[in-house]
Amino acid sequence: MKKPTPSPPEPLADPERITVTLDMVARRAGVSPSTVSRILNGTAVVSEAKRAAVLEATTTLGFVPNPLARGLAGGKTFSIGVVTQAIDSPFYGAALRGIEDALDPAGYSPMFMSAHWDPEAEARCLDVLRSRRVDGIVVLLPRLSDSVLQECAKSLPVVVSGRSLQAPGLFALNFDNYTGGFMATRHLLDLGHTRIAFIAGDQEHPDAAERMRGYRAALEGAGVPFDPALVVPGRYYEISGQQAVDRLLDEGQAFTAIFAANDQMAAGAALSLFRHGLKVPDDVSLVGFDDLPTSMYATPPLSTIQQPAYELGRMAAASVLQLIAGTVPDAVLPAPQLLIRESSQAPSPKTSKARP
Amino acid sequence: MKKPTPSPPEPLADPERITVTLDMVARRAGVSPSTVSRILNGTAVVSEAKRAAVLEATTTLGFVPNPLARGLAGGKTFSIGVVTQAIDSPFYGAALRGIEDALDPAGYSPMFMSAHWDPEAEARCLDVLRSRRVDGIVVLLPRLSDSVLQECAKSLPVVVSGRSLQAPGLFALNFDNYTGGFMATRHLLDLGHTRIAFIAGDQEHPDAAERMRGYRAALEGAGVPFDPALVVPGRYYEISGQQAVDRLLDEGQAFTAIFAANDQMAAGAALSLFRHGLKVPDDVSLVGFDDLPTSMYATPPLSTIQQPAYELGRMAAASVLQLIAGTVPDAVLPAPQLLIRESSQAPSPKTSKARP
DNA sequence: TTGTAGGCGTTATCAG
DNA sequence: CTGATAACGCCTACAA
16 A cells, blocks of 8 residues: 555655664664663663763664564553543543643653443443553543453553542542532532532442532531432533423422532533523522533633542553552542632522522 | 463463464464464455454454554554644544544544644654654644644655645645634624624634634625724633733723634633623623534523534544545535524614723 | 465563 | 573565
8 A cells, every 4th residue: 555656766865764773773883782772771781882872873863762662572652541431521631631741751652542431432442452552541430340440450550530449550549529519519508508409410420429429418417408309310411401400490499509510510500590591690509510621711600619630630640650660659639629609609588499 | 571470370360361462363263374464454365264263263362463563563553643732622622532533443543642832842742653653643733834744744644734735645624714704703793793803813823813814804895994903812712812801891992792713712701791790792792713512501602603623533534544545635624604692692772882 | 375484673581 | 781582463575
C-alpha cells in the first residue's frame, strides 16, 4: 500500500524521513549498542568519555528511540491506559487534563478510552489496553465488579476512582460523596427548606447511592421526615433532570428546593423550572453536585458541591506511577466543599409550594 | 525476564497471564507462523482446512496479536495522534468522541494531547507523537504556521481542522465560520435589532476572524453601519465574555443584542447581564456560536450556530485513515445551521438601549 | 498454497 | 565498565 506515485526516489530529500536507530548512534560514537542503551536509560555507570561521545552522536543524529522496540524488548511502553465512561463528559474533562499533567513530565502518555457506562464495553477497553501493553491502568468510575478489577490488578497496576477497594497492585481514590450529599442537603435545611426534592443518580453507581445516603442522613439529622415522593431517579444527564422536575410538577408535589445529584441534572432541572414559569431561587432553590466549569456561569450561578476533578486526575495518574515504581500510593482526595452561589436562598413565605 | 517464580507450574491457572503468541497458535493448528499471520491479516489466500484450524486455535487459545510487535515488524502502530488545544474544552469533547468512534472499528487507537493554544507546545506534541510512531496525525485548530504543518505532512499523513490548506499528505477540514457568523447576525437583524454588539474571539484564530467577517458582512448587507465601539475582543473563555459585556455596559454603549463568537463567551455575557439586572431576551437578545451540549440547557436556552463537532471528529479521523490507505479524502463538513431558541427575540420598543 | 529465514529497534543476560 | 548475543512477537520476501 505504497503511495500511488511510482516517481523517482525522493526528489526533495527529507532528513527526518529515514529513522535514526540506536545502532547508528553506537557506530558514530564508536561504542556498542548496549552502551548507548545504558547511557540513554541510566541503567548503569559508564565512563564520562563514552557518555559524552554518545550524547553528542545522539543529538547530532537527532536520534529518537522507538517506543515500539523499547516496549517489545523491555516490556515497558511508557503509556498508561485510562478508561473513562464518556470522554465528552464535562466532568471528565478536568480529570483528563489532570492525568495529562501528571503523566507528561514523567515521560508517560495517556491512552484514553470511553466505556459509555457499559460494563462489557469497559471490559473490552481493558482488553485493548492490555493488548497495547500499557504499563498501568486508571479506571474512572468503573462499572465492572470489584472482583474483575482486582483480577485485572494482578497482572497490571490499576487505580480506580469511586470505589473503596483494597488489593495488591490496586489503589482506590474515593471522594466522600456521602458528606457531599449531606452538606448540600444541610445547606438547604439551614436556609429553612423542609420540602427538598432529590433528583438521584443511577443507584447502581456507588457514588450516586452515597449522595442519596447523605441526603437522607441530613434530613434525619434535622428531624425532617424523608418523603419518597420527593425522590426522583435520574441518570446523570441533563435531560433526566428535566424529566424529573417535570414529573414532580405534574404530580403536584410540594417542594421549595431541589437537590440534584449532579450539576448536569441540575441544569436540566433549571430548564424544567424555567419552562414552568418557576424562578430560581425565588420560587425554588436549586443545588447541584460536581461544580462543573459551566455551573458558575449558569443563570443564576449554581450552588453546588465542589468535586476536585482535576485533582482526581492528577492523583490517579501519580498513583499508577507510584504503583509501577513499586511504591504504595497514599493520595487522598480533598474533602467536599460547599459552594454557595445564587441558586439557593431561604424559601419565600408566599411560595412555600411549587404549586400554590 | 522469566517469571521470578520457580515454583510448581501455576497453582491457580491464570489463563490471561501468560501471553499467547502467534507461534503457539501456529503449533496448535499444525501450520507455520507465516500462515497464521496471513490468515489473520488476509494477506493471502489459504486453504479452507488450515484457515479453520487456525481460527479455532486462535479463539480457544484466546490469541491477541501484540500491537508492539506488529508495529515493529510492519512499521505501523495502529495509533493516530490527536492534538487538541484543551482536552477539557466542552467543544472538543464531542470531537474527541467522534474520533474515537471512527478509529475504533478500524482497529486504531487515538492518542490525545493538549497544546493549550501554544504553538511551541503544539510543536512538542507533534514531536512526541512522531516519536511514538503514530501512523497519522489530526490537529484540531492548529496554531502552528501552515508551512510547519505542511512540512510535517511530508513524513506523515496529517489532517487539520480550521484551515484551508492544500498539500500532499495533508487534508484540511474547514467549517464555514464566515457563513455562520453571517447567519447569526442576520438572525438578529431580521428580528429588528440594529445595535448588535459583537464579542469577538482572538483574531489570531482564523475561525474567529471569519466569524467576525460574517458579522460585518451581515450588517453591511442590511445597511446597518458597523460601529467599532460595539465590538469587544474576547478569548473564547466564559470570563472574557463576561468582561466584554461589563465593559460595554460600563462604557454606556447602546445595544439591544449581543452576538458572542462562541457559546462559552455567550455564557459569560449572560452572567454579566444577569449581574447588571438585564434580562435575556427581554432587555438584550443573545446569540452564541458552537451549540455546546450545555447551551440548550441554559436559562433561557441559547440561540446559536450549530457547529458539528462530533462530525468534525469523525470526518477528521476517517480522513487520516483514508490518507494512510492512500486514498484522497473527500469529506465535507455540514453547513452551519442556525438554532433559534429562547435567548433571542425582537427588541422591545421600551428598552431599545441597554442603558436607557 | 505454504514453510523458512531474516529482520524491525531495543533491552537484558552474560561473559570478559 | 563494556561488548557480544539472545530474545521480544510478528511480518514479509524468498524459496519450495
